[in-house]
Amino acid sequence: MKARRKHVFVATFDAEQYWRDSQLAKLPFFPDGDAERIVSAMDEMMFLFSQPGDVILTRKAFQPAYLNYLRSIGFDFESNPFDLDVRNEKQKSMFELLLESDYHSQLTEMIGNNAVLAPFAVLPRGDQVCESYKLQGRLPSFAIVQRVNSKLYSHHMKDRLQIRNVGQVIQSGGDLLETGEKLLQEGSFLIKDLFGVSGKGNLLITSKSMLERIAAYLTSQENKGKAVQFIVEPLLSKSEDFSCQFHLNDEGKLDMIAVNKLINVDFAYTESCTPDQSFLANLEEKGYFKMMENIGRELFKDGYIGHVCVDSMILEDGEVIPLIEINARKSMSLIKNQVDKHLKQRGLSGNLSYLSVSNENASFGFEHLLDSLDKEGLLYTASNGKGVFPLSANTLDVNQHLKKAAKGRLYYSIVSKDVHEKQQLNEQLRSCFTRHAYKLFN
Incomplete structure (x- = not known):
């Protein structure tokens, strides 16, 4: 059997900002530097993909x-025992930081020879990183990755595969106004940025006055030379969000990995959990998995190989909507599946969730939290087989040095065989935060 080569895991979770054409008009948004720094620190969760001897390169x-x-x-x-982002340049991807790093020789020695680059997502300059650090990596081209991750690609894929398509493409402020007025006669509708993700780039339009403001906002960008291109679609009455994870190898063979139920709040991801067998049986009966194979076949035809996450939903009337959008990269649900794989070895199960907090006590960070959870018997360990399994640390502390009441986030899994015990552990985790002067946001 051929020996597995060392893998080098690198992640930039906000990949969409590097795929998005700078000439595209944007929807209104409020910049949040704290949130951006938290997302930049999510790269440490790549440890879940590692096997002994692999390398995880992280910004912090x-x-x-x-x-x-x-x-x-x-x-x-x-x-890496040193920060790669020494100047806190959160706008730079990990590929850029690696190419500009003052620690190139130390990193090269750690990586060694013949290692494989395993990124969260393909970004610009990935080929240069492979060349600079002598990494192997069968990655699709950036142009292909950019194309298949656009919501425009997902929109056209629905038509290619004859999936019911309620979306429309709008290409001007005037087009939005005309199309939106018709949609509002039936109810609220969504405007979707072609590279929007997890709560950013989805705007719910509920009134004509709101529509007129957004149309004027886009027209003003259009007049400055920006290209207006968005997807609009009616807000459907859904009962379940879920996603499917699969992998396409070099020959186009599809490896089905998992289906995960999603809990989204205001269009933003909050939790992944495992569906029961009746849920999966319903999808099988309605041809869902055959449709995933069809999507994989078309992606491969268009030159893509690698991980894929397809967002789907079930409507209140029971209709399965197999394709909302395609995410041609690793995903939070794939990370949750890695949690499952680790815990399954011990006959355990968990989930993937997070808590958003602000810290009023700058002296209490992740290390103190870990110690408190351990002392209170709440920390998952190899010996107790239950408790809070922290999946990140820097996401909690990344803003601490900047100001008081800095925002942080803890990604975690609650490990237990009992549903009621899981709820109890979750409440105890929240209590631990509040006792140490944290304010909870979810």
Whole structure:
């Protein structure tokens, strides 16, 4: 059997900003530097994909206490002991930081020879990273990745595969006004940015006055030379959000990985959990998995290989909408599946969720939280087989040095065989935060 080569995991979670054409008009948004820094620190969750001897390269170095914890529960990987983003340049991708790093020789020595680049998503300059660090990597071209991740591609895929398509493409402020007025006669509708993600780039239009303001906003950008291109679609009455994860290999063979139910709030991801067998049986009966194979076949025809996450939903009347959009990259639900794989070895199960907090006590960070959870018997360990399994550390502390009441986020899994115990552990985790002067946002 051929020996597995060392993998080098690198992640930039807000990949969409690097795929988006700068000449496209934007919907109104409020910049949030704290949130952007939190997203930039999510790269440490790539440890879940690692096998012994692999390398995880992160923007901010893993905290020693967190590394020790992960090793105690069975993870064995190498990582950079220094920050790669030494100047806090959150607008730069990890590929850019690696190419500009002052630590090139140290990183090259850690990586060694003949290692494989395993990114969260394909971004510009990936080929240069492979060349600079002598990494192997069968990656699709950036142009292909950019194309298949556009919502325009998903929109046309529905027509290619004869999936019911309620969306329309609008290409001017005037077009939005005309189309929107018709849609409002039936109810509220969504405007979707071609590269919007997890709550950003989806705008719900509920009134004519709101529509007129947005149309005028887009027209003003149009007059400055920006290209207006969005998808609009009626707000459907859904009962379930879910997603399917699969992988396309070099020959186009589709490896079905998982289906995960999603809990979204205001169009933003909040939790992934495992569906029961009746849910999966219903999808099988309605031809859902055959449709995923069809989508995979078309993606491969268009030159894409790698991980895929297809967002889907079930309407209140039971209709399965197999394709909302295609995400040609790794995903939060795929990360949740990696949690499942790790816990399954021990006969356990969990989920993937997060808490958004602000810290009124700058002296209490992740290391103290880890210690508190351990002392209170709430921390998942190899010996107790239940508790809170922290999936990130830097996301909690990344803004701490900037100001008081800085925002943070803890990604975690609640590990337990009992549903009621999971709820209890979740409440105990929240109580631990509030006792240490954290304000909770969800």
